[in-house]
Amino acid sequence: MNIKRRLLITAMALGVFGATTGFAASAATIAIITPSHDNPFFKAEADGAAAKAKELGYDTMVLVHDDDANKQSELFDTVIAAGVAAIILDNAGADASVAAVQKAKDAGIPSFLIDREITATGVAVSQIVSNNYQGAQLGAEEFVKLMGEAGEYAELVGKESDTNAGIRSQGYADVISQYPDLKSVARQTANWSQTEAFTVMESMLQANPGIKGVISGNDTMAMGAWAALEAAGRTDVIVVGFDGSNDVRDSIMAGGIKATVLQPAYQQAQLAVEQADKYIKTGSTGLDEKQLMDCVLINGDNAAKLETFALSE
Amino acid sequence: MISKTILPRGTILTLCAVAVFSLSGCKLVKNVPEDEKAVSAGASGDEVRTEQRIADTFETRLLPYVRDRALSYQAFRAALAQGLDEAGQSHGNRGSGQGAAWNFAITDSGRIVSAKLDTRARVAELDIDGDGSADVTVQLGPVIRGNALRDIAPFYNFDDFRDQIEFAKLGRALNDQVSAMVQLPEGDLVGRRMAFTGVTPLKKADEAVLVTPISVDVLP
Numbered sequence: 001m002n003i004k005r006r007l008l009i010t011a012m013a014l015g016v017f018g019a020t021t022g023f024a025a026s027a028a029t030i031a032i033i034t035p036s037h038d039n040p041f042f043k044a045e046a047d048g049a050a051a052k053a054k055e056l057g058y059d060t061m062v063l064v065h066d067d068d069a070n071k072q073s074e075l076f077d078t079v080i081a082a083g084v085a086a087i088i089l090d091n092a093g094a095d096a097s098v099a100a101v102q103k104a105k106d107a108g109i110p111s112f113l114i115d116r117e118i119t120a121t122g123v124a125v126s127q128i129v130s131n132n133y134q135g136a137q138l139g140a141e142e143f144v145k146l147m148g149e150a151g152e153y154a155e156l157v158g159k160e161s162d163t164n165a166g167i168r169s170q171g172y173a174d175v176i177s178q179y180p181d182l183k184s185v186a187r188q189t190a191n192w193s194q195t196e197a198f199t200v201m202e203s204m205l206q207a208n209p210g211i212k213g214v215i216s217g218n219d220t221m222a223m224g225a226w227a228a229l230e231a232a233g234r235t236d237v238i239v240v241g242f243d244g245s246n247d248v249r250d251s252i253m254a255g256g257i258k259a260t261v262l263q264p265a266y267q268q269a270q271l272a273v274e275q276a277d278k279y280i281k282t283g284s285t286g287l288d289e290k291q292l293m294d295c296v297l298i299n300g301d302n303a304a305k306l307e308t309f310a311l312s313e
Numbered sequence: 314m315i316s317k318t319i320l321p322r323g324t325i326l327t328l329c330a331v332a333v334f335s336l337s338g339c340k341l342v343k344n345v346p347e348d349e350k351a352v353s354a355g356a357s358g359d360e361v362r363t364e365q366r367i368a369d370t371f372e373t374r375l376l377p378y379v380r381d382r383a384l385s386y387q388a389f390r391a392a393l394a395q396g397l398d399e400a401g402q403s404h405g406n407r408g409s410g411q412g413a414a415w416n417f418a419i420t421d422s423g424r425i426v427s428a429k430l431d432t433r434a435r436v437a438e439l440d441i442d443g444d445g446s447a448d449v450t451v452q453l454g455p456v457i458r459g460n461a462l463r464d465i466a467p468f469y470n471f472d473d474f475r476d477q478i479e480f481a482k483l484g485r486a487l488n489d490q491v492s493a494m495v496q497l498p499e500g501d502l503v504g505r506r507m508a509f510t511g512v513t514p515l516k517k518a519d520e521a522v523l524v525t526p527i528s529v530d531v532l533p
Contacts, residue, residue, distance in 0.1 A: 117476060117477075128410075128411070129477065131410065131477055132477065133477045133478055133480075133481040134460070134477075134481065137458075137481075141458055149432060149433055167477065167478060170478060171481070174481070174485060175456075178433060178455070178456045179433050179456070264412070267411075268411075271411060288471075288472050289472075290471060290472055291409070291410045291411060292409045292410030292411075292413070292471055292477060292480075293410050293411045293412055294408075294410065294411070294412040294413055294414075296412075
């Protein structure tokens, strides 16, 4: 499996090499490295970055690290060897990624981070990070309102190795803990997974038939929970997710899941490429390294305006 | 409620050393015994740092800053008529990052046209211009939403914080400060006058005005 993937990546890299060397005098290349595109969120990031890079006249090299820091390190070797002009990265671990980004910096290649922070500053040029805490507060405030400030609820937590799982959970707790009539009866990880969330929700429901609401660390788990609730005939349960996926949008519009929180992934990736372009041309972005980007609450009022992690005006 | 990262002693000491050397100028060190003098740069040091920030800035810098910049509702509306960005640049401050709201300080009084008090996040709606309809909504706690008090202050910079969690903790601590200051009289508020000074965040010029107060007075 791993070897196959590695070969694929090498092949991809070679393909891109071929293309760039074939047009030796043509445009510079921007590398776009994200987690697997199986999750539409990361695909939206890659698409947004690639579209903006193309618009600004760059070639692109789109790669995935599958949340594997070793693989990410190899990809960095590949793009450094390819002599890319800049790297757009949604990283594979806040601590583990520092070395990879430093390696690129040492080779004179600037990195622009999106979505997740790394634990060092002065290594990447930009870190444009979704304000997951603010987003979680928004989601929790809506959840509290929908719950009428009272009742039993459960929380589905994301993958523990992902910083954002903890940040969102803390943001939820920050708001919900201010309402003493809301009672947490279950809190469990479903590792961002829809199928795992289905199973976890089934058992939570069996153990706690009085559950009135479920707050989920992301949309795929919210979808899994909702499927389990539907199967159990418990569509009265309030479900709130996080990410702003098209699946949850459709569920909201059909009266299923009640709300989610949009991380503007597409726009964020585009912004990173704009900053890379400015840096390549002028040697500076003119901005702070760490930049927060606000999340937006999505509910029945604005769900129709949501498409592929972007909200139209 | 909030889990604390437990670091090995060696790491803590290193972090402490880093904190002391790299953050010179910040008042991070509380009056504690010699061998525990430095505060962990990690999440376990957040509480102490947040308390210290509140002690250093809330009374002495933030409250005067809001009072000094506060516009009357009419002046606020007039400024907004020039466009949100223009109004923000002359009278407000923007929160950290893309898509963040402009924050404006307002001071005025109005008649309470409705009040929602059977909730942890109490609010009153005020008619200021006398047309009978609500112009602003004032948050009355105990739960105060948003980060308006943090984001109006140019002296709270995201770059000075370890991460978004530590930054958020300051926002919450500021809200808790004002929540404790809000005193409401018994009984129905509708029909009475309320004077307030506070901050509203706006992402659009025509957005509803939700005020996080630094003072509210229900007038007799």
